[in-house]
Amino acid sequence: MSAYLITNVSVVGGAPTDLLIRDGVVAETGTGLAAPDATVVDGTGLVALPGLVDLHTHLREPGREDAETVESGSRAAALGGYTAVCAMANTSPVADTAGVVEQVWRLGREAGLVDVQPIGAVTVGLAGERLAELGAMADSAARVRIFSDDGHCVADPRLMRRALEYVKAFDGIIAQHAEEPRLTEGAQMHEGEVSTRLGLTGWPAVAEEAIIARDVLLAEHVGSRLHICHVSTAGSVEVLRQAKARGVRVTAEVTPHHLLLTDEKAATYDPVYKVNPPLRTTTDIAALRAALAEGVIDIIATDHAPHAVEDKECEWAYARPGMLGLETALSIALDVLGPQWDLIAERMSRAPARIAGLADHGHAPAPGAPANLTLVDPAARRTIEPAELASRSRNTPYARMTLPGRIVATFLRGEPTVLDGKAVK
Known part of the structure; x- marks a missing residue:
């Protein structure tokens, strides 16, 4: 499985830290982590939440x-x-x-x-x-x-x-x-x-x-x-x-x-x-x-x-x-x-x-926890355009409203499903 190093991210609003994801779980947390084989994701200014x-x-x-x-x-x-x-x-x-x-x-x-x-x-x-x-x-x-x-x-x-x-x-x-x-x-x-x-x-x-x-x-x-x-x-x-x-x-x-x-x-x-x-x-x-x-x-x-x-x-x-x-x-x-x-x-x-009863979900990003998490940019604001939604339907009541927050990345069992705000597949 792939390895990812998320640097300088705030875990559920706490102090910035690094998260190393390996083999589907959070392998390590702390500051100044290094993992030469890992893909680095810059988490500066982002908040990590359980998925x-x-x-x-x-x-x-x-x-x-x-x-x-x-x-x-x-x-x-x-x-x-x-x-x-x-x-x-x-x-x-x-x-x-x-x-x-x-x-x-x-x-x-x-x-x-x-x-x-x-x-x-x-x-x-x-x-x-x-x-x-x-x-x-x-x-x-x-x-x-x-x-x-x-x-x-x-x-x-x-x-x-x-x-x-x-x-x-x-x-x-x-x-x-x-x-x-x-x-x-x-x-x-x-x-x-x-x-x-x-x-x-x-x-x-x-x-x-x-x-x-x-x-x-x-x-x-x-x-x-x-x-x-x-x-x-x-x-x-x-x-x-x-x-x-x-x-x-x-x-x-x-x-x-x-x-x-x-x-x-x-x-x-x-x-x-x-x-x-x-x-x-x-x-x-x-x-x-x-x-x-x-x-x-x-x-x-x-x-x-x-x-x-x-x-x-x-x-x-x-x-x-x-x-x-x-x-x-x-x-x-x-x-x-x-x-x-x-x-x-x-x-x-x-x-x-x-x-x-979803035992693998709802865990804070901590060593040993399943790496199901999302990274949010709280400072971003986005205008909702129905045509840009992934759903096949367009019946959103928030069309053209400007709302706070942007999902930057989502990880399911350590593999990204979203990176830089875009679906991986």
Whole structure:
């Protein structure tokens, strides 16, 4: 394997040091290191973070390769500083069998840009009627440990209880898309002042909060692990805070767009801002940011949701919900949190790796640790040009915005997937 010597780099915001990477691990750290056989990477002014881990990525393959493939999504992830992503199950066919999750897992290994860990569906066909092959997916080569019908709520409480009971046997996780469907029928955006002004059917906050409240009670009763996808309301934060105080085994994520963008964006009628759950209010954003800092919300997850042109460049009512996120997530985190490097490392690498059980990820660059890391230039600012993104889709809400931070390099098991800001392959 190749050897790399990263010089004068700040590890998670600390004092500058050198990192020698050899045989897939960090072999040595210190100042003034020398390795004649190593390729030197100048880390002056850069920050080294453990490789980012995304718990919520839509790669669309199999079935919608026009929007994204495992390879194109993996490249976008690497350029965003990620070394591992968890691929959601709403593909076509749905990832509800051992065969489909193994297909996604193998495609990730063939691409070799990030570790792709499939998430299995909770119910057959995401239909919410009967449990999918949870045990078979867990025993497959993909070793699935997280199951989600994301995009669809597991609305039946008896079925949700059965799922939580089933995965408890192997310490699995049910990741819930919290949306009471009877409260969101026909919804187009957040229910509030802006939806009233625009005359669009609203998606009330209580539709999310009611499911979270129900599910933390179920998880508490069963003693199983629950993860809440894309938390978006202040009320949800309070439900989670109370559940965690009681010791419920619940974790939660927030997306970059729910930390930055508000429902006022819907006034443009630009479908790029249509997302599920919808963009909320400034009050919700403040609560989400505080909860992220406090740890009530455990992680930032992108909910990277690429869509083909015809699914986004149409009337608002007919547009598919979702936004790109992998290539901009760290910049949004820097914009929202500032250079709190340890907090960013915890929320975007260490905690998601722990939740997903990805033992080789989330480690600070230290001797003996797997060399999965990313180098960031915090002083750089970049303007987001959709045509320059690696994703096959262009539905970014940050088009032509200037954001802080630039990924200079990403290493997966000691081999660069990104160097000088460009994908290596």
